[in-house]
Amino acid sequence: MNNIKYVGVFDKEELFDQAVRNIKDLNIEIEEIYMPVPVHHSIKRIAGGSKMPVAAYHFGVGAIILVGAYLYYAAVLSWPLNFGGKPSNTFPSFTIVTIVLTIFTVTILSLFTFALRAKLYPGKKAIIYDERALDDKFIIVLSDKVPDAETILKQNGANEVIIKK
DSSP states (O other): OOOOEEEEEESOHHHHHHHHHHHHHTTOOOOEEEOSSOOHHHHHHHHOSOOHHHHHHHHHHHHHHHHHHHHHIIIIIISOOOSTTOOSOOHHHHHHHHHHHHHHHHHHHHHHHHHHHTTOOTTOOOOOSOTTTTTTOEEEEEETTSTTHHHHHHHTTOSEEEEEO
16 A cells, blocks of 8 residues: 655745645645644644534533432432431532532543544554654645645645655
8 A cells, every 4th residue: 555645844834824725725635734833724624623522511411410320329229328317319419529520520531532533542653744843844744645746735835845655
């Protein structure tokens, strides 16, 4: 399998942002972009919106249901304690624990979801297209499926185009 990548190196943020806009207007798929500072317009053009807030919301709803069910089971069904005739199932006594465990659950599950989506795991070999990528250069990576990728990058203002195999 021929896995060639065309790496366009840009010096200026404006040229980089314009190149991303032009390449996306040509309906060419950009494989990856690297930049020393966030260029939000370019990130939004490449990735679109994030679905992490939706996932976090669902994690939170699920955590509230599971934590509430567990607290009800532990305090009412499994081992009810009678404190001066007060009812075992009192919602206010569960509130603080439910909030804390919900925040904890959402945080941990969001972390794992992000790592899974970004394909981050222990022992993964880092792919470095250009060592200057996060210092002072802006990088656009195109795959070999793009016809005339080198020409497209040069026409859009790339200072240099590196071919990585």
